[in-house]
Amino acid sequence: MSNTANTTPRQLPPGLDQAKFQSFLSRAWDICGTENVDVISPTTELKDGHYMDPCKAHDMHAVYERDYFVASAVLFPRNVPEVQQLVRLANEFVVPIWPFSIGRNTGYGGTAPRVPGSVGIDLGKHMNKVIEVNEEGAFALVEPGVTYFSLYEHLVKTGLDQKLWLDVPDLGGGSIIGNAVERGVGYTPYGDHWMMHCGMEIILPNGELVRTGMGALPNPDSSPDLPPHEQPPNKCWQLFNYGFGPYNDGIFSQSNLGIVVKMGIWLMPNPGGYQAYMITFPRDDDLPKIVDIIRPLRLQMVLQNVPTLRNILLDAAVSAPKSSYTSEAGPLSEAKMDEIAAQLDLGRWNFYGAVYGPEPVRNVLLTVIKEAFLSIPGSKLFLPEDRKEPHSVLRTRAKTLQGIPTIDELRWVNWVPNGAHLFFSPISKISGKDANLQYEVTRRRCTEAGFDFIGTFTVGMREMHHIVCIVFNREIEDERLRARWLIRTLVKDCAANGWGEYRTHLALMDQIANTYNFNDNALMKLNETVKNALDPNGILAPGKNGVWPQSYEKSKWVL
Numbered sequence: 001m002s003n004t005a006n007t008t009p010r011q012l013p014p015g016l017d018q019a020k021f022q023s024f025l026s027r028a029w030d031i032c033g034t035e036n037v038d039v040i041s042p043t044t045e046l047k048d049g050h051y052m053d054p055c056k057a058h059d060m061h062a063v064y065e066r067d068y069f070v071a072s073a074v075l076f077p078r079n080v081p082e083v084q085q086l087v088r089l090a091n092e093f094v095v096p097i098w099p100f101s102i103g104r105n106t107g108y109g110g111t112a113p114r115v116p117g118s119v120g121i122d123l124g125k126h127m128n129k130v131i132e133v134n135e136e137g138a139f140a141l142v143e144p145g146v147t148y149f150s151l152y153e154h155l156v157k158t159g160l161d162q163k164l165w166l167d168v169p170d171l172g173g174g175s176i177i178g179n180a181v182e183r184g185v186g187y188t189p190y191g192d193h194w195m196m197h198c199g200m201e202i203i204l205p206n207g208e209l210v211r212t213g214m215g216a217l218p219n220p221d222s223s224p225d226l227p228p229h230e231q232p233p234n235k236c237w238q239l240f241n242y243g244f245g246p247y248n249d250g251i252f253s254q255s256n257l258g259i260v261v262k263m264g265i266w267l268m269p270n271p272g273g274y275q276a277y278m279i280t281f282p283r284d285d286d287l288p289k290i291v292d293i294i295r296p297l298r299l300q301m302v303l304q305n306v307p308t309l310r311n312i313l314l315d316a317a318v319s320a321p322k323s324s325y326t327s328e329a330g331p332l333s334e335a336k337m338d339e340i341a342a343q344l345d346l347g348r349w350n351f352y353g354a355v356y357g358p359e360p361v362r363n364v365l366l367t368v369i370k371e372a373f374l375s376i377p378g379s380k381l382f383l384p385e386d387r388k389e390p391h392s393v394l395r396t397r398a399k400t401l402q403g404i405p406t407i408d409e410l411r412w413v414n415w416v417p418n419g420a421h422l423f424f425s426p427i428s429k430i431s432g433k434d435a436n437l438q439y440e441v442t443r444r445r446c447t448e449a450g451f452d453f454i455g456t457f458t459v460g461m462r463e464m465h466h467i468v469c470i471v472f473n474r475e476i477e478d479e480r481l482r483a484r485w486l487i488r489t490l491v492k493d494c495a496a497n498g499w500g501e502y503r504t505h506l507a508l509m510d511q512i513a514n515t516y517n518f519n520d521n522a523l524m525k526l527n528e529t530v531k532n533a534l535d536p537n538g539i540l541a542p543g544k545n546g547v548w549p550q551s552y553e554k555s556k557w558v559l
């Protein structure tokens, strides 16, 4: 950064003038080096990039104007003490900072900050070490920049992939820490990433470093001369989540109370065998029957993994764009969807699962699964080798369900030209009646907004994450506006039915937080009390998940 012209941002942080911003920057340069400070100037083109090379200061799938949720600058600290110093600097200048690990966060806002003009803190660029993979304990300890791809590569390189399996989400480019703290999911038996994390090292809003759980108990072999972040951890840090006393980890997920700089994640011991499968169901109204079959099997763990039940258009979109199926505009008709399903030899609903274990175990499980699902007329079971089409979802899922990361599922975003997407993600009971109602409500609104319904049910331990993929053309303003109308209406409709979302895009955080309002917003009051106690200057990710610090006049900021 050689001249001051480059230090004028497109959007100043709230409350700062250019001179103060300039002083903040020069201090940031001293901390992490000029090469690790990028100012987003009025002439910086806001290029979206692409999944493998995402933009760092705005949302690649913008539903508002690209330069609305935009950072003033992005900093790339090289180590834990630099992050601590930057946090202290942010307090001194009262600058909002927005930490992220990799910044893909696709469909939920990417790297974009909630408060325009915040300073992005890219933790992943330099802090990307796999600190440890422990074979005996079946866990890894990672830094923010470790992605599913990079941990997988590490396992392959060290030969440990034969012993330990990773759990990966649909796309492998995300950060293991970023995904877990946002409570993202994958699809092996270890699919609930937050459940499978164990032990975190966190920088608090005042710059202090904390290790949670067993990490708070010093390792007797550590030298007191080492700085805290370099001290070898307690040997049980990644083995027992809770430690002693209040269990704090939860307040650091989907939150604005800390910056996670190390985290443990459990890996799955190689189960000794594996078989992925797909079951197709021909009719749209098979949905309730399928879901009622899923529930007991999943609760009994006959369904060992996190299976998914996908609507035909999700798989059709992986196969080819909409224009290859029809030249008509507007949502596809029932008849057309039946035609597409027949053309692709898929069902209107398609269920993807896997069985794990030595052959006799797999055979028994698969027999029970087949008996249960194939009772639905017209249903068919396929194994990966049965599918010869070029973009077979089953063949991709066969990788995902054994923890091999891919990016094949990116293809469905190209359903429309200049495809962008927003995720609408309500939780549903695993009950045919509930799932069907939720499907009807969401599909009706998608149609009303002029979009195809593209969705999937992801089956957790006791519930389903119903992921509705709102795919729109990012270059057409009317489509962006309709996508916004749709998602806001869906939040309202779902709350009226008692359904809430598990995670959301930046633009919806206030609205959704406001639906979790039992007993006069008691939960939000608790969240705000904790926020104000830990972050009195309100510097860390203000507004994230609807939690605003006292220093912000909330009514002026909510969207």
Ligand code: ADP
Pocket: 099, 100, 101, 102, 103, 104, 105, 106, 110, 111, 123, 144, 173, 174, 175, 176, 177, 178, 179, 181, 182, 258, 259, 260, 261, 541, 544
């Ligand atoms: P992805 O893994 O998809 O690339 P991100 O790195 O963008 O995800 O993280 C998603 C969100 O999670 C961020 O916007 C931020 O709110 C939160 N987050 C990610 N990493 C951290 C971290 N290390 N500490 C605190 N919050 C984080």
